[in-house]
Amino acid sequence: MTAADEPKGPLSVRLARGLFTLFALAFVLLPIAWLALGSLKTRNEALALPPQLFFTPSFEAYTAIVSKGFLGAFGNSLTIALTNVVLTLLLGTPAAFALARMSGKVQDNLSFWVISIRMAPLFSVILPLYVLFKGLGLLDTKIAVSLAHLTLTLPLAVWMLLTYFRSIPEELDQAAMLDGASHLQILTKIVVPIARPMLASVAIVVFIFSWNEFLLAFILTARGAQTVPVAVASLAGTMSFDWPLIAAVSICSMIPALIFVGFAQRHIVAGLASGAVK
Amino acid sequence: MLDWRFWFVAPMVLALGIVVLFPSGYLVWMSLTHWLVTDPNVYFDGIGNFRVLFRSAEFSSAIGVTAIYLVASTAAMLAFSLGLALAFRSPRTPGALRSIVIMPLVIPPVVAGFTWRFLMNGEMGFIGAFLLPEIGIRTNMLADPTGAMISIVIADVWSRAPFMFLIFLAALQSIPRDYYEAIRLDGANRLQEFLHVTLPMIRPAIVVALLFRVIDALNTFELIYVMTKGGPGRATQTLSLFGWKTAFQNFDFGLAAALGVVMVVVTTVCASIVYRRFLRAPA
């Protein structure tokens, strides 16, 4: 099968690998642990040095999330991210399939165009995007954010799917054609079922990108459409420095995405794996 | 004749077209316009904005800062995520370990910025005021020009390396085992294995990761803004922060648009070279 390396190898290699793993875990976990501990402390405990490792945990910050109305932000983020996932897959899957079955210059130029979509720095497109959505009458709607997020997520999705679809042999299409299937049926009846793990991993990656995005979400929405990152930022900007609350919201903001990642970590890797090498 | 492929691609092109083409055109128009909120006269100004931009000392300083940031963070991220992928490539690596190292992926960059800023704070942060002094480093990380850049690179690696790690891990896992067996029969050692099998096999993945990374790095805003606001002074003010300040704090939309256009052109040219050289589909 795949996965060439065994974990054995010479002692020096194993030692280096072990040390590096330890270092990496410490590096990755420190800020997360800091957030998690901070969310259970009071403001002053959070600022104390040397840090207090033993303290009476307080869940005040978590109850504050509910009482201060942050749940709405979670709802908004969820709606925006899920709409974005649906749009991305709906638009990206047929396009990537068609691109995979093209060759030569057209395919080349189109794929490059899609990947290069993200090259305009955000600060320069915010005003044009605002003008655009104002013109479309979509300002302050969640759909506007989902559409704007397509510029981040579609290139990613198309790239992942394109390489994957290329690995599905064209003979499969041809066999189906002989049975009288249309291209649409080939896509929906044959390709999509095969690609299900890949589609799942694309969906997760897209979800995460959309969930995390801050600026577009903020600029294009108003009252009642605030997303989680925006809520976190607005906490830190008020005249009190409520670190426990910031930390608690941050920890909670990880949960939906973490659930996905936890469930599907293997799928993501498998999905990416089939796409990455070609 | 329009074949089925056209109809499959058209919806995506249409959707992206709306969200991309109009803003791009608008951007170009803005870049040629004298448009300052502080000045009621808005008029066509030809290359006036570009002239101001290229003369500005902030622009050249931002180019330098961006270059340092781009190279340092990309190199560090590449090394870290490749190392991680190599260490975790075995199928026997517990899934929990992998899940842990990709956790930062689900933390918004704004939050990552706040957390690292707080950790690195030289008077009250766990790392900046406790850990580093313990091991004899007394530099105030965020207020020292070099220290601030290092802090940002660290936070950036923390926040974005997981995605790169996933791409590399996937690439490593799809290298057929026979390749290693073959080279081992020839008596190759670990280093040779890495250089002659692993690296060539994952080269496309590295190129893709770099492509996404470079675009990402040029766009990095929240993380740096939250951590240092581009400071101390202008020591961490990248092009993207400079553009942000120009547009939204100095209200000079024309100048910011000119910067945007320059950045798009430069990135597109670089990316297309990389793309055509390394990535184009085999004909």
Add this chain to the structure above:
Amino acid sequence: MIRTPVRAAALLAATLAMAAPAMAQTQVNVVGFGAGFVWADLFGPSGTEKTQKLLDFEKKEGITINMEFADEEVARQKVLLDLVNGTGNYDLVMLGSDGAVQTFSAAGYLEPLDGHLDSAKDYFDASKVYKPFLEANTVDGKLWALPYYSFGAGVVYRKDIFDKYGITEFPKTTEGLETALQTIKDGLAKDGVTDVYPLTMRGAPGEEPTLDLAGFVYAYAGYPAWFEGGADTPAAIKEKKAKPIFTGDFKPGFDTFVRWAKTFGPPGIATHTWVDMMNLYAQGKAVVLMPSAINAFAGIPGSNVPEVKEHSAFAPSPTGPSGKAVQSFWTFSIGVSNFSKDKDAAYKALAFMTSESAMNAFAEQIGWPYTTYPSIMHGPVLTAKWPKTMLDQIEASFTDADPHYFPYIPELTEFMNQVGTAASEAIAGTKTEDQALSDLQGWAEERMDRAGYYK
């Protein structure tokens, strides 16, 4: 699963149609920052639920107020986008007196309020608030915004530490204060205290430090020494063709600010904003916080260091060599958008939100010794909480202030930004003071030239 692109497109269209915004009727939309902190009397501690007080107002006046809270920095961008495009989504917009009022009024984005003042006197009576807060919002002879929370300059310091090092009275001059800070610095060093700093100010790049730094410049030069002859309006600058003087009279104040920050401030000061300033003081790690004393009052209530709570004292801002005091003056204000569909209703809502009753509720809620109404300053809420002498001193910091201690030009925001960043560079040592100032001078000359001041 959607089968066809056609159906996909139909679904997309349907989603777009559903998402069309609900049309507002006779509503007043507001955007601001500090949920639960500002207008807690109207929107509750969460900033999301309307209180009885607000509901009563809405019923009586037939106006619905919709509040949107956001992060300060990005909220400003939203306001900007709304105004630049004439969207009119926001009827009331928050404005600082340190740039937004000057820029937006010049750009024609705001409705002058002078003509509205008589229409809602029951809520807001201009004769009842401290004049300087209105002056700060007056540009070109017109009033553009009404003040909410606002502050003047002052010093908050740790009396116990001053006493310990034999300084019994807080110095009245900058010279005296510098000596005192040195004494404290030496004393702390001798006692082996390494994590307490004599002074905390803010030196992050951007506009924030400029509010304070401009106060130093004013105290050293004796006038707003930004342009030749102290020209501080577009008309005056144009008439005299007054050049920037950042390498001239601006320099002594700038140098002092930088020297103090470097010598007496915490090591991280070059990236510190008001949050760091406040936290350091609250954690007992700073002896003096100045000149925006309000940031100390923001930190003290949450402190768990007993000494901070017991031994913090207020002193008037020291005077500089010119005989004028170091300034720091700001008002968080709200103006009416020129694109508002119903400016009269918007003004009425604004008057209600800045009324004596709203400010009294703010005083009750937050308890800082700062307010825009003399009646509240001497009223039961604040006098129960603070000593009378302190309140009198703080009142004097409003009435004696010169709100125009920096120039009132449309380009102010940009200047604030450049000045603050130059200070940050000098403090961090990436440039010398002279280099930072001469770069600033060069930039300013070109910028003013480009804006057509010297034609």
